[in-house]
Structure formats: C-alpha cells, structure tokens
Amino acid sequence: xxxLLHITTLHYLVLGAALFLLGVxxxxxxxxxxxxxMSIELILNAVNLNLVAFSRYWQGIHGPSALQGQVFAIFVIxxxxxxxxxxxxxxxxxxxxxxxxxxxxxxxxxx
Amino acid sequence: xxxxxxxxxxxLFPAVGAAxxxxxxxxxxxxxxxxxxxxxxxxxxxxxxxxxxxxxxxAATPEHLHQPYQKILYTWLGxxxxxxxxxxxxxSPAPLQADAGFLLDPLSSIWLLFVTGVGMLIHxxxxxxxxxxGGYYRFFGYLNLFMFSMLTLILANNYVLMFVGWEGVGLCxxxxxxxxxxxxxxxxxxxxxxxxxxxxDAGFLLxxxxxAWLCGSxxxxxxxxxxxxxxxxxxxxxxxxxxxLLLFVGACGKSAQLPLYVWLPDAMEGPTPVSALIHAAxxxxxxxxxxxxxxxxxxxxxxxxLVVAIVGAVTAIFAASIGLVQNDIKRVLAYSxxxxxxxxxxxxxxxxxxxxxxxxxxxxxxxALLFLGAGSVIHAMSGxxxxxxxxxxxxRIPITHWTMFIATFAIAGIFPFAGFFSKxxxxxxxWSREGGAYRILWYVGYATALMTAFxxxxxxxxxxxxxxxxxxxxxxxxxESPKSMTMPLVVLALCAVGAGWLxxxxxxxxxxHFTNFLEPVFAGEAQALTAEGKAAQLAAGEKEEExxxxxxxxxxxxxxxxxxxxxTMAWRSYRHADKDYTEPIAVAAPPVYNTLLNKYYVDEGYDxxxxxxxxxxxxxxxxLGLGEASSWFDSHVIDGLVNGxxxxxxxxxxxxxxxxxxxxxxxxxxxxxxxxxxxSYPARLFEWGLVQWYALVMTAGLVGFVFYYVYH
Numbered sequence: 001x002x003x004l005l006h007i008t009t010l011h012y013l014v015l016g017a018a019l020f021l022l023g024v025x026x027x028x029x030x031x032x033x034x035x036x037x038m039s040i041e042l043i044l045n046a047v048n049l050n051l052v053a054f055s056r057y058w059q060g061i062h063g064p065s066a067l068q069g070q071v072f073a074i075f076v077i078x079x080x081x082x083x084x085x086x087x088x089x090x091x092x093x094x095x096x097x098x099x100x101x102x103x104x105x106x107x108x109x110x111x
Numbered sequence: 112x113x114x115x116x117x118x119x120x121x122x123l124f125p126a127v128g129a130a131x132x133x134x135x136x137x138x139x140x141x142x143x144x145x146x147x148x149x150x151x152x153x154x155x156x157x158x159x160x161x162x163x164x165x166x167x168x169x170a171a172t173p174e175h176l177h178q179p180y181q182k183i184l185y186t187w188l189g190x191x192x193x194x195x196x197x198x199x200x201x202x203s204p205a206p207l208q209a210d211a212g213f214l215l216d217p218l219s220s221i222w223l224l225f226v227t228g229v230g231m232l233i234h235x236x237x238x239x240x241x242x243x244x245g246g247y248y249r250f251f252g253y254l255n256l257f258m259f260s261m262l263t264l265i266l267a268n269n270y271v272l273m274f275v276g277w278e279g280v281g282l283c284x285x286x287x288x289x290x291x292x293x294x295x296x297x298x299x300x301x302x303x304x305x306x307x308x309x310x311x312d313a314g315f316l317l318x319x320x321x322x323a324w325l326c327g328s329x330x331x332x333x334x335x336x337x338x339x340x341x342x343x344x345x346x347x348x349x350x351x352x353x354x355x356l357l358l359f360v361g362a363c364g365k366s367a368q369l370p371l372y373v374w375l376p377d378a379m380e381g382p383t384p385v386s387a388l389i390h391a392a393x394x395x396x397x398x399x400x401x402x403x404x405x406x407x408x409x410x411x412x413x414x415x416x417l418v419v420a421i422v423g424a425v426t427a428i429f430a431a432s433i434g435l436v437q438n439d440i441k442r443v444l445a446y447s448x449x450x451x452x453x454x455x456x457x458x459x460x461x462x463x464x465x466x467x468x469x470x471x472x473x474x475x476x477x478x479a480l481l482f483l484g485a486g487s488v489i490h491a492m493s494g495x496x497x498x499x500x501x502x503x504x505x506x507r508i509p510i511t512h513w514t515m516f517i518a519t520f521a522i523a524g525i526f527p528f529a530g531f532f533s534k535x536x537x538x539x540x541x542w543s544r545e546g547g548a549y550r551i552l553w554y555v556g557y558a559t560a561l562m563t564a565f566x567x568x569x570x571x572x573x574x575x576x577x578x579x580x581x582x583x584x585x586x587x588x589x590x591e592s593p594k595s596m597t598m599p600l601v602v603l604a605l606c607a608v609g610a611g612w613l614x615x616x617x618x619x620x621x622x623x624h625f626t627n628f629l630e631p632v633f634a635g636e637a638q639a640l641t642a643e644g645k646a647a648q649l650a651a652g653e654k655e656e657e658x659x660x661x662x663x664x665x666x667x668x669x670x671x672x673x674x675x676x677x678x679t680m681a682w683r684s685y686r687h688a689d690k691d692y693t694e695p696i697a698v699a700a701p702p703v704y705n706t707l708l709n710k711y712y713v714d715e716g717y718d719x720x721x722x723x724x725x726x727x728x729x730x731x732x733x734x735l736g737l738g739e740a741s742s743w744f745d746s747h748v749i750d751g752l753v754n755g756x757x758x759x760x761x762x763x764x765x766x767x768x769x770x771x772x773x774x775x776x777x778x779x780x781x782x783x784x785x786x787x788x789x790x791s792y793p794a795r796l797f798e799w800g801l802v803q804w805y806a807l808v809m810t811a812g813l814v815g816f817v818f819y820y821v822y823h
Contacts, residue, residue, distance in 0.1 A: 028807045036803075107800035
C-alpha cells in the first residue's frame with residue numbers, strides 16, 4: 001500500500017509521456033486549429049511536468065538549490081503564452097480569409 | 112507728239128475698263144457697263160488714230176526717216192545692268208532683259224487701227240446683241256481684257272511682251288468661248304482652244320529662246336537689225352531655220368493653220384461678237400503679225416518660208432473644201448476664216464509680206480461683218496444657226512442682207528470690193544515667184560478662190576433666198592436687229608467696199624499706198640531675196656515689168672472669173688432651195704460629200720491618235736493612252752515594286768517572328784521552363800499540403816530516430 005502510495009519520479013515521467021502522447025495525437029488528428037493549439041499546450045505542459053519532476057529528483061541528490069528544471073519550466077510557460085498569442089493571431093488572420101478554422105483547408109502550398 | 116509719247120495709254124484704257132468690270136461690274140447697271148467698256152475702246156481708238164497720224168508725220172521728218180518709234184517705259188523682266196547675263200551663240204554675254212516698251216511702225220499702225228476700229232464697232236454691236244443675256248458685265252470685262260491683251264501684243268517692242276499679250280488673248284479667247292459655261296460643248300470647245308494653243312505657244316517660246324541665243328536681244332529693232340546686218344552670212348543658217356519654224360508653230364496654233372486649226376471651228380460656241388472680234392478679225396491674225404514682225408529672220412530661212420507657204424496653201428484649200436458643205440452658218444464662216452488665214456500664210460511664205468498684211472486688213476472688215484451679220488441673222492432667227500432651217504430672210508432683215516452681201520462680194524474677190532485687191536495681190540505674188548512649187552501653190556490658191564466664192568454665195572442664198580424653211584413660230588419672230596447692231600454692220604460694209612482701194616495696184620493705174628506705207632518694215636526682204644538668185648531677173652528691167660502687167664491683168668481676170676463661176680454655181684444650186692433641197696456635191700459624189708461634211712474626220716483622227724478619246728481596237732493612243740499606259744506602269748510596275756518590297760518585308764518578318772517564337776522563345780526561354788516543370792512533377796509529389804501529415808511524418812521520423820538510437 002505504501003509502495004502504491006509513494007509517488008516516484010517514474011510516475012511523473014509516465015504521466016508526462018501519457019500527456020505528451022495525448023497532445024501529439026491531438027495535433028495529428030484533430031482538424032480544428034483551436035484544438036490543435038490546445039493540444040500543443042498539452043505537449044508543452046507534459047514537458048513542463050517532466051522538467052519539474054526531474055528538478056525534484058535532482059533536489060533529492062544535490063540539495064534544494066538544484067532548481068534549473070523549475071526555471072526551465074517557467075521559461076516554457078512564458079514561451080507557451082507567446083506561442084499561443086502568435087498562433088491565435090495567425091488563426092484569426094486565416095479565419096478572416098477563409099472563414100474556417102479547419103486545418104485541412106490550409107492547403108495553399110499544395111500543388 | 113502728245114499721242115505718240117503717251118502711246119501706253121492705248122492698252123491702258125481697256126485694262127482699266129476690264130479692271131472696273133472685275134471689281135465692280137456685278138453692281139453696275141447695264142448702261143453703265145456699256146458706257147465704261149465701249150468708252151474705253153472708243154478712247155483707245157481715238158488715241159490710236161492720233162498716234163498713227165503723229166507717227167506718219169514723225170517718220171516723214173528727215174532725221175527719223177521711216178524709222179520705227181520706240182517708247183520704253185522701264186525694264187520689265189530681268190535687268191540690263193549685266194547682273195543677269197547669258198551666253199549668246201557666239202560666246203559673248205548678253206543681258207536677260209525685256210522692256211515694258213512700245214513700238215509703233217507701219218506694221219503695228221495697221222494692226223492698231225483695225226483692231227481698235229473693228230473692236231470698237233464690235234463692242235457697240237455687242238451692247239445690242241448681248242442686251243438680253245446674263246453675265247453682261249462679265250462679257251464686256253472679258254472683251255476689254257481681250258482688247259488690252261491684243262493691243263499689248265501689237266504694240267510690244269519685244270518678243271517677251273508680245274508673248275504676254277499672246278497668252279492674254281489666248282486666255283480671253285478661252286474665257287469667251289466658254290462664256291456659256293453651263294453648256295458642256297462650250298466648255299469643251301474652250302478647253303480645246305486653250306490646249307491646242309498651248310502646243311503652238313510652246314513653239315513660240317522655244318523660237319524666242321533661239322532668237323535670244325542667236326541675237327542676244329529680244330527687241331524687234333535689235334533682232335531685225337541683227338538679221339539684216341548679217342544677212343549674207345546667216346542666209347540658210349540652220350539655227351535661224353529652226354527658230355523661224357518654231358515661231359511658225361506658234362503662229363499655226365494662234366492662227367489656226369494645219370495641223371492645229373481644229374480649235375477654231377469649235378470656238379464658234381462662243382457668243383457671235385466674240386467670233387467676229389477674236390476668232391475672225393483680230394486674235395487669229397496674231398500669227399500673221401508675228402511672222403510679219405519676224406520677216407527679217409524668215410527671209411534668211413528659205414526652207415521655213417517654203418514650209419509656211421505650203422502649210423498656208425494646203426490649209427486654205429483644206430478648210431475651204433470643208434466649208435463647201437457645212438450647214439451651220441457660223442461653222443461655214445469659221446472654216447472660211449481658217450481658209451483665209453491660209454491665204455495670208457501663203458503670202459507670207461512667198462515673201463509677199465505686205466500682201467499678207469493687206470489681206471489681214473481687208474479680211475478684218477469683211478469677216479467681222481460676215482460674223483456680225485450672221486449674229487444678226489441668228490438673233491432674228493431666235494438662236495437658230497442651221498442654214499437648212501433658214502431661207503428667204505432678205506425681205507425681213509434687209510440691212511443685214513445687204514451688208515452681208517457686200518461682205519460676200521468682198522471675200523469672194525469681186526471687183527472692186529476689198530477682197531479682190533488683197534487676194535489678187537497674194538495670187539499675183541505667188542505666181543511671180545520663180546519655181547514650179549510656187550506655181551502649184553498658185554493653182555491651189557486659185558482653186559480655193561473658186562471654192563470661197565461658192566461656199567459664201569451658198570451661205571447667202573441658203574440664208575436669205577429660196578423658200579422659207581423655218582418653223583412658223585420662228586418665222587413669226589423674225590425682226591431686224593436694233594440700231595446698235597445694224598450701225599456697225601453699215602460702217603463695216605463701207606470698209607468692206609473701200610478698204611481694198613488703199614492697195615489699188617499699179618497695174619490698174621493705182622499707186623498701192625498700202626505697200627508703200629509698209630515698205631520700211633519689209634525693206635530688207637528684197638535684198639535677201641535677191642541673194643537667192645533673182646538678181647538677173649530684176650536686172651532685166653522695164654520690159655519685163657510691162658510683160659508682167661499683161662500677165663497680172665490676165666490673172667486678175669482669171670480670179671474674177673473664178674469668183675463669178677463660184678457665184679453662178681451657188682446661184683444655180685441654191686437659189687430656189689426649199690425644204691428638201693439637195694446638195695449638188697452630195698448628188699454627184701456622196702463619199703466626197705460625207706468626207707467633207709465630217710471635216711475629213713480630222714477630229715476623229717486626233718481623237719484616235721493624239722487625245723486617245725477613241726480606241727483603235729483595244730489600243731488607246733495619244734494623251735489618254737499615255738495616261739493609261741502610265742497608270743498601268745504605275746499600278747503594275749511601281750506599285751508592284753512597292754508591294755514587292757512590302758512582301759519581302761513581310762516574308763522576312765514572318766521568318767524573323769517564327770525564329771523568335773519557335774527558337775528563341777521555344778528553346779531558349781520556354782525550354783528551361785518546361786524542363787523545370789517536368790522535373791517538378793516528381794518533386795511535388797512530396798508536397799501534399801496537409802500540415803498534419805507533415806507533423807505525422809515528422810513525428811514518425813522522430814520516433815524512428817529515437818528507436819534507432821535506443822536499440823542500436
């Protein structure tokens with residue numbers, strides 16, 4: 001039971017991998033750009049989870065000052081915000097031209 | 112000397128009259144027009160009389176003995192300062208120069224008097240004849256302009272100014288023939304006269320250039336002086352022969368000689384006073400005047416003289432024979448004029464210059480009278496000109512009848528009317544020239560005299576006697592012409608009787624004033640003619656002279672007999688002419704009659720050969736033919752060349768365009784593009800444009816890489 005209740009780094013990594021897979025599947029399968037963007041957020045947050053998990057793991061070995069993973073996660077969140085802003089901006093511009101948010105119809109580069 | 116020094120006033124008055132008509136004529140009343148135009152000619156006539164009278168006095172003074180009077184106003188053309196010199200035939204320089212100058216000598220005096228005199232009478236006549244016509248002021252303006260030109264021609268002291276007058280009368284002739292411009296035939300006739308005269312004028316111009324080149328001056332005094340001074344060396348000179356022949360071409364045009372006579376009969380389309388003034392009395396004698404004026408040159412060219420004589424004689428009999436059968440009263444008179452002009456040239460050609468001038472002088476009166484009489488007849492007949500529709504007019508228009516009869520006597524050469532003396536002088540001079548050719552010319556002239564009498568009396572009997580052949584309506588309107596028309600007829604009739612007496616020959620006990628008066632002008636001729644080999648004959652002296660007198664009487668009797676014979680024949684044939692009278696010639700020899708009636712088909716021949724209005728088969732000759740040939744050449748050869756050049760340009764452009772499109776664009780430019788396109792087909796298979804597929808491939812690749820590195 002204790003063993004079941006003790007949450008190790010591996011658990012975090014499994015959860016992060018699951019989230020990452022969910023995100024990738026969402027990006028590859030969903031047609032709505034909004035959901036694609038949301039899936040990207042999911043991927044990024046899966047990565048954040050890994051980073052924070054590893055950060056905790058390193059604290060256990062080197063002491064509480066090993067915070068590089070935490071800092072990385074904050075950077076990724078910042079980056080995700082910027083990416084979401086740019087992505088939604090492109091989405092709005094695209095919607096104005098095509099009146100759709102379906103990514104299948106973004107095929108201008110198709111011959 | 113008032114008139115003599117102001118001789119320039121003579122042409123000035125008609126010029127002013129003409130100018131007034133051109134600028135203000137439209138606004139003037141008919142009486143004003145008559146007053147101005149007739150008045151200007153009357154003034155010109157009076158001054159002419161005064162000038163000639165003063166000239167005879169002036170020339171009788173010892174210091175000017177028989178010299179011509181010359182009045183030079185200014186240098187009109189070129190300059191005498193040496194700035195405009197040309198090279199004469201002998202290499203020396205001569206000034207290119209012509210005066211506005213006047214020359215009065217016996218020759219121009221005679222022309223001056225009869226031109227202004229007859230001109231004045233015809234102007235008076237015209238006031239009656241044209242009274243009911245439109246364009247009254249225009250008519251008189253032209254007439255005055257004509258008088259100006261003619262007087263310039265006569266009074267000029269050099270060939271150039273004479274040529275100006277020459278062209279001026281030609282212009283007026285054109286304007287007046289075409290006076291009824293609404294009539295196609297009239298404008299055609301005017302064009303014909305103008306164009307035919309151009310041929311003659313070209314000859315005159317070229318002759319003038321020859322004279323300037325030979326003599327270095329165009330003044331008559333200088334030319335005559337030059338010719339007489341070098342008579343011995345220049346006799347037979349080919350350049351003089353060429354110059355005189357060219358001048359004669361000019362005379363042929365203006366004086367209607369073969370082969371340029373064709374315009375004169377057609378000129379009868381003009382109003383009758385015009386026919387009388389221009390185409391009978393004055394203008395057509397300008398050629399005679401010009402040859403007589405150049406007599407000093409002509410006597411140096413015996414060949415030219417022979418040509419003149421032969422052309423004159425042939426024209427005389429040719430035109431007279433046509434006149435025998437014509438039915439239009441004015442046409443008969445027109446051919447008669449051509450024939451009489453032929454007489455004058457015959458006289459000139461045999462060297463009888465004064466006889467020629469004498470005939471011009473008498474002819475002016477009786478022919479003007481005949482035309483004016485014909486005009487009076489036409490006036491009475493309401494415009495009818497065909498003699499077949501006349502007859503028995505002598506009681507209805509007696510003044511016209513009698514005056515015309517007098518003129519007919521004169522032209523037929525019945526003693527003692529004017530024509531007898533002048534015609535006889537010509538025939539006598541022809542007879543007395545040595546050589547068989549001249550004897551033949553005499554026979555021709557004699558036959559012409561017979562014909563003249565016949566056709567003139569035919570005209571008289573058909574018009575005035577026999578049975579009336581006009582319609583009742585026309586007959587009803589027959590009336591004698593007004594006084595303004597009959598008065599000139601009477602005056603001219605008096606002249607037609609008496610003008611010949613001025614030249615009453617020595618053989619009939621007269622003193623031949625006319626020849627004596629002209630002696631100074633033609634003085635040089637005798638010398639030149641003696642140089643031809645008549646010296647021995649002249650030396651034979653008095654005895655020869657007496658023998659000649661006998662011959663002369665015989666010849667006079669013969670020509671009188673010819674006139675009477677012609678008269679008798681006409682009298683027998685036409686005295687009782689009724690509605691279906693027959694021409695004796697038509698009965699005797701129909702082909703001859705038809706040939707004569709159609710004027711020897713000369714107009715048709717000219718149409719075939721020169722104008723090209725008719726085609727020979729499919730070939731068109733003459734001017735129109737030349738035009739067609741030029742047109743063909745233009746459209747086929749010139750245009751062909753142009754089109755050929757265009758075709759070649761187009762061909763090269765096509766090739767060049769093909770090269771550009773197929774080779775340069777095709778291989779050079781489009782080739783790489785096509786190549787790139789071909790290559791792009793496989794390349795673009797990879798680009799299917801779906802973002803998520805790209806992401807999938809990327810992911811798959813990533814997964815692949817990861818597996819590769821993890822399990823390697």
